[in-house]
Amino acid sequence: MDMFTRVEPKRQSFEVVDDYTSKDIISEKKELFHDLFSEYSTQGFPRWKRLELSDFKKVPIKKYEGNFVKSGNVQLSGESIEKREYRDFLLEKFEGVDLKFVLMALIFFNAGMFKEINGNEKIDLIYDLSKNNVLIENSGLILRKHSSAFLVREYRSGGNFLNSASKFFLNSGSSLKIFNVFINPKTDLLISSNLYDLEESANLEVYDVIFGGQKMALDHLANLKGKSSRAIFKTVYFGRGRERLDLRYEIDHYGENTYGRIESNGVLADESYSVVRGNIDIKSTAYNADSEEKSHVINLSSRARADSIPSLFVDNSNVSARHGSAVGNIDENKLYYLMSRGLDERSAIKLIISGIFEPVINELPPDNADLKGEIEDAMSIRI
Numbered sequence: 308m309d310m311f312t313r314v315e316p317k318r319q320s321f322e323v324v325d326d327y328t329s330k331d332i333i334s335e336k337k338e339l340f341h342d343l344f345s346e347y348s349t350q351g352f353p354r355w356k357r358l359e360l361s362d363f364k365k366v367p368i369k370k371y372e373g374n375f376v377k378s379g380n381v382q383l384s385g386e387s388i389e390k391r392e393y394r395d396f397l398l399e400k401f402e403g404v405d406l407k408f409v410l411m412a413l414i415f416f417n418a419g420m421f422k423e424i425n426g427n428e429k430i431d432l433i434y435d436l437s438k439n440n441v442l443i444e445n446s447g448l449i450l451r452k453h454s455s456a457f458l459v460r461e462y463r464s465g466g467n468f469l470n471s472a473s474k475f476f477l478n479s480g481s482s483l484k485i486f487n488v489f490i491n492p493k494t495d496l497l498i499s500s501n502l503y504d505l506e507e508s509a510n511l512e513v514y515d516v517i518f519g520g521q522k523m524a525l526d527h528l529a530n531l532k533g534k535s536s537r538a539i540f541k542t543v544y545f546g547r548g549r550e551r552l553d554l555r556y557e558i559d560h561y562g563e564n565t566y567g568r569i570e571s572n573g574v575l576a577d578e579s580y581s582v583v584r585g586n587i588d589i590k591s592t593a594y595n596a597d598s599e600e601k602s603h604v605i606n607l608s609s610r611a612r613a614d615s616i617p618s619l620f621v622d623n624s625n626v627s628a629r630h631g632s633a634v635g636n637i638d639e640n641k642l643y644y645l646m647s648r649g650l651d652e653r654s655a656i657k658l659i660i661s662g663i664f665e666p667v668i669n670e671l672p673p674d675n676a677d678l679k680g681e682i683e684d685a686m687s688i689r690i
Contacts, residue, residue, distance in 0.1 A: 318405075320351030325365045333370060333417050334385055340414045343398060347410040357582050357614075358522045358551045360496075366467045371418040372438045379430030384419035384445045393421055396474065397447050403472060403500025404526040404555075412472035412500070416445035419473075424454045424481070429672070431459045436466030436494060444471035450481035450509075459486045459675055465493035469520070472500045477509035479533060484512045486671060488678065490685050492550075494520030501526065507533030507562070514667050517544035517552065518685045524553045531558065531565040531593075542571040543667045545660075545689045546579030546611070556600070557586035560593035560626075569600035572663045575611035576689065582614040585630065591622040602632040605660070607690075657690050 329337060329344055352363045387393040403409040418434060434442050442462075450456060462469060469491065477483055483503075491497055497520040503511055511529060529538035540556045558567035569585040585600035604613035615632035637659060645655035664686055671679050 319354040321354050321361060322351050323363050323365070327365060327368070327411065327415055331368050331415055333368060333415065334388070336389055339388060339394065339398070343400065343410055343414050346400075347407070347414060350407040350410065352407055353405040355524070355553065357553050357580075358524060360522060366441045368415055368417055368441050368443060369439070371442070373435055375418055375432050375434050376420060377431035377433050379422070379428060381420040381422045381430060384416055384421055384447075387421035393423075396449065396476070397421060397445060399474065401474070401500070401502045401528075403502065404498050404524045408470055408498045409472045409500050412443050412445050412470050416443045418442055419445040421447050422449075422456075424448060424450045424456045426454055428454075428456045430456065431675070433461045433463065434469075435463050436469065436491065437464035440467045442466060442469045442471075444473070446471070446473040447475065448483065449476045450478055450483055452478045453480040454478070455482040457484045457486075457672065459488075459671070459678070461488045461490070461678065462497075463490050465491065467495050469494055469496070470498040473502070475501070475503045475511075477503065477505045477511060477536075479507045479509060482510040484670075486514045486516075486675075488516045488682065489520075489523070490518050490681065492519035495522065496520065497523040499525045501528070503527070503529040503538065505529065505531050505533055505536040505538065507535060509533060509536045511538040512670075513540050514670050515540075515542040515544070516664070516667060516682055517542065518689065519550055521549070522551045526555045528557045529559070529567070530561065531567065532561045534562040535564045536562055537566040539568045540570070541568075541667055543664045544571070544573045544581065545576075545686060546573070546581055547576040547689050548579060549577070550579045552579070552581040554581065555584040555586070557588065558598060560587075560589040560596040560598060562592070563594045563596075565593055565596045567596070567598035571602045573604045573613065574607060574660055574663065575604060575613055576607040578608070578610045580612045582616065584616045584618070586618045586620070587628060587630070588620040589623055589626050589628060593623055594625050596623065596626040596628070598627070599629045601630065604634045605663070606634065606636055607656070653690060657687060660686065660690060
């Protein structure tokens, strides 16, 4: 019987002259980060061809200016790390986009929150980079049995560097819905790493809306450990100029009757570039798993480029697993039909693209109506 081996590309790295040191740690409890910093200092930065990342310039880390908690009764990450019962969770490392950037977020954070959910919670975070050149976030949520939470995170404006690492643990029967909005067209480098562990009958839904930055790497990994746990990732993005987007989504099925969906829809203009990597990994224990991934990109420019890399790893024959991807231009028949009804070309294109974004935007709750309007405005500006 032939055996197949999963081979990961060898990590390429580079060193920088001026990396962050222990003096750059914002927390007064610097001794808590000793072991993590020892590992961080031995790691080089990842060399990414897709993002054209071959250098990293250190930008001074300062205390976050302003209040990023719009609503919700949460603790700041710094306060939670000082409590032994939460410290291990918030400082637990994971691979994320890359271990170097995850370790950086766990050690040098200047923002972030923690919450242990026992009932039903709504949390709104707004990170403003116009006053904070560097935003480094370390956040976490623990959902207890049969609890539920809705987390809305907004990342706004420019700044030089955004690096976020977040962990989420969903106990049995809990439900978590996350809405991430990135409106950062001028941010030089944007990194977001997210890890989710789900127990029995836990339910996860994550929605990403992305406009920029100049170079962005995003990673979501859901571990469906419990029986009948479910994870859904849905993303819409709009790239323009020379923006580079590297988006990775992975769902690992361990438990029986688990359910996973990965869906991304993008629009590219000018010389922008996107690569979407979707991984579904169904373990031998995941009987009756049901998983699917699909990607669709509309090119508005002959100079734009989109790559889709779907991957299925299946170690159980009693499952349902599918993937598909498509890249193309605006449907000429749809465009002609709309223009024949009196719309000019730009208005017709806007209407078609709105149809891509609308299903995701509609997942926002009514009290985030202003944010919905801002997303629609950001989309219009890019057309």
